[in-house]
Amino acid sequence: MLLSGSGKGQPGAVPGWVGYALLPVLNLVAAFVLSGLVILVIGENPVDVLSLLVTEALGYPEAIGYTLYYTTSYIFTGLAVAIAFHCGLFNIGGEGQAYLGGLGAGLVALALTGWPWPVVAVLAILASALFGAAWAFIPAWLQAKRGSHIVITTIMFNFIAASIMTWLLVDVLIRPGSQSPETREFDPGVWLPSMDRALGWLGITIPASPLNLSFLWALACCVLFHLFLRRTRWGYELRTVGRNERAAVYAGISPARNIVIAMLISGALAGFVGVNEILGVQHRVILNFTGGVGFVGIAVALMGRNHPVGIILAALLFGVLAQGGGQLSFEYPAINRELVMVIQGLVILFAGAMENLFKPQVEALFRRRSAAITDTGRG
Amino acid sequence: MEDALLLALQLLGATIRVATPLVLAAFAGMYCERAGVVDIGLEGKMLAGAFFSAAVASTTLNPWLGLLAGIAAGVTLAMVHGFACITHNGNQVVSGMAINILVAGLAPTLAYAWFHQGGQTPLLPNQARIPAVELPGADALAGVPVLGPVYRELFNGNNILIWVTLVLVIATHWVLYRSRFGLRLRAVGENPAAVDTAGLSVATLRYQALIVTGVLTGMAGAYLSTGHGAGFVRDMTAGKGYLALAALIFGKWRPGPTLFACLLFAFTDAVQVRLQGVELPVIGVIPVQFIQMLPYVLTVLLLAGFVGKAIAPKASGIPYVKER
Numbered sequence: 001m002l003l004s005g006s007g008k009g010q011p012g013a014v015p016g017w018v019g020y021a022l023l024p025v026l027n028l029v030a031a032f033v034l035s036g037l038v039i040l041v042i043g044e045n046p047v048d049v050l051s052l053l054v055t056e057a058l059g060y061p062e063a064i065g066y067t068l069y070y071t072t073s074y075i076f077t078g079l080a081v082a083i084a085f086h087c088g089l090f091n092i093g094g095e096g097q098a099y100l101g102g103l104g105a106g107l108v109a110l111a112l113t114g115w116p117w118p119v120v121a122v123l124a125i126l127a128s129a130l131f132g133a134a135w136a137f138i139p140a141w142l143q144a145k146r147g148s149h150i151v152i153t154t155i156m157f158n159f160i161a162a163s164i165m166t167w168l169l170v171d172v173l174i175r176p177g178s179q180s181p182e183t184r185e186f187d188p189g190v191w192l193p194s195m196d197r198a199l200g201w202l203g204i205t206i207p208a209s210p211l212n213l214s215f216l217w218a219l220a221c222c223v224l225f226h227l228f229l230r231r232t233r234w235g236y237e238l239r240t241v242g243r244n245e246r247a248a249v250y251a252g253i254s255p256a257r258n259i260v261i262a263m264l265i266s267g268a269l270a271g272f273v274g275v276n277e278i279l280g281v282q283h284r285v286i287l288n289f290t291g292g293v294g295f296v297g298i299a300v301a302l303m304g305r306n307h308p309v310g311i312i313l314a315a316l317l318f319g320v321l322a323q324g325g326g327q328l329s330f331e332y333p334a335i336n337r338e339l340v341m342v343i344q345g346l347v348i349l350f351a352g353a354m355e356n357l358f359k360p361q362v363e364a365l366f367r368r369r370s371a372a373i374t375d376t377g378r379g
Numbered sequence: 380m381e382d383a384l385l386l387a388l389q390l391l392g393a394t395i396r397v398a399t400p401l402v403l404a405a406f407a408g409m410y411c412e413r414a415g416v417v418d419i420g421l422e423g424k425m426l427a428g429a430f431f432s433a434a435v436a437s438t439t440l441n442p443w444l445g446l447l448a449g450i451a452a453g454v455t456l457a458m459v460h461g462f463a464c465i466t467h468n469g470n471q472v473v474s475g476m477a478i479n480i481l482v483a484g485l486a487p488t489l490a491y492a493w494f495h496q497g498g499q500t501p502l503l504p505n506q507a508r509i510p511a512v513e514l515p516g517a518d519a520l521a522g523v524p525v526l527g528p529v530y531r532e533l534f535n536g537n538n539i540l541i542w543v544t545l546v547l548v549i550a551t552h553w554v555l556y557r558s559r560f561g562l563r564l565r566a567v568g569e570n571p572a573a574v575d576t577a578g579l580s581v582a583t584l585r586y587q588a589l590i591v592t593g594v595l596t597g598m599a600g601a602y603l604s605t606g607h608g609a610g611f612v613r614d615m616t617a618g619k620g621y622l623a624l625a626a627l628i629f630g631k632w633r634p635g636p637t638l639f640a641c642l643l644f645a646f647t648d649a650v651q652v653r654l655q656g657v658e659l660p661v662i663g664v665i666p667v668q669f670i671q672m673l674p675y676v677l678t679v680l681l682l683a684g685f686v687g688k689a690i691a692p693k694a695s696g697i698p699y700v701k702e703r
Binding site for chain 2 (some may be wrong): 038041042043090092142146147148149151152153155156157159160163164166167170171292295298299302334335336338339340341342343344345346348349352353354355356357
């Protein structure tokens, strides 16, 4: 990492926080300014709308619960994209892996009626990981052994997953006598307790919201993610492959093996969305419960710079957007849920695809400043 | 015999109508991917084209202004993509993804604000739609056994954009393999450094390719909402952009095979509509979903090398950074 004030007058000596904090914030500001323009075009006041969005997401305890519930899913998919990134892979298949993960969790919950919830929760977490990982395994294997491009195969696998799930929910798992394509509701005994219920056992009262215990599992996954990548040999090998595949080969590390491992973990992490959504909130397997979480995970990982702390912060940002944006339509009839997608899209565009937009100017600024400091030092 | 012929002709007619937006989008992708820019934002550009052409056609009652608006929308987004990944060397996949999400939100948001009809445009009256071409002599030929039905089902009454697409397919083949622009386009997708050394601007060539991409995706969208359909509805592309991408890969980035892949995918769709709920011998009823996912499965198998080998343009997806 380049450090400032090295005293050698190196060109491009820019402090580390510029890359981690200043540039992402500048990109975010640009995205929000453009979002404001869109809000102006549809005839509302952007400042009012955006401040209401924040209030509705963070302004009162119940809203915070909803925000953190969205955040939970985004943490899972953000980590999923990030671990693949660390191995140099681009997993666009989070959507399909999360969908299949929900199927795994749902099948466990449907089968184990009457079992105590902690057992069901553990088994459902395992099943969602297994299903998500299995769905990621095929593109991973094809990339590692047959050289098919993982971006394209994971896109195709999202569509295949959607078709299979529709077929399962319409023709196979559908609740008998029901018109809508969904399974029967799970037995209330196996539901993953919501946070208000769980804290109630400890005597703490918070308002009811969809926030459930999987939030804690998401935080645990962040810690495990960090330990795995930075403290184990496997994580080291995985990052080596991501940094320089040829160097990895010379070091006796198998890229193919690590590609498969990274994608298996990635798929498992994405699969955990199913635990939050299906076991924690919906309590049945429904159509399209993922609703784009896999894609938002790409943005979360990019903004969070593939680091667990950054991912938590970025997931929180997207959680605020999802919750606050969803509430806007009550106050502003001209605004509907889709406005959130506009803001999301702009954030991904600026923070992800145009991350270098302000870099030359900012770097030039710092270079001039450090040059000025060196000059005064000499003088 | 007559019935079987009619059924086959109706299937083929439906195939052509379904294939048209796929062909336009897949060929749009061909221009930019041959120039070394990956575009998974075809879906978003098509959707934007569909919305803006229907919106303008509905307000002005002029389908041609609508078509222009759709093309303008496609080109604008293509330029955003270019700005992100040619000028700023951004990640092409992320940029495409962002455009898809952005438009999936923007189109219904604007539709809701402008037309107050739950995220769609009003139903277009006939005069605001891109017209079909009525060929002469359909009535005169009606009595002729085979020729009559063929003429009526396959040639007469096609939307004008279908004919335009046919011309574009032939033109693309010529442009890509016979013109100087096409030679440079292919070169910049295979070896941008060589093009640079030859004194041509990699960035300019890639921007030119993206303009064509924008025009074609805009037309594809306009066909959906103002030609084939009669108004914009939420999410009306329904994954056709990705299907076009699959067709492009299945066609190995070459005009002829890509056209064939689009027709094949459209044919499975046309057959699927007919097969719904029909009991087949031996297999029984095939669930619709399995036919729908066929193109994606085929693409995966192709990429795995089980059905030939698809080799993408070498520089595709890699930003070109001039060595200093």
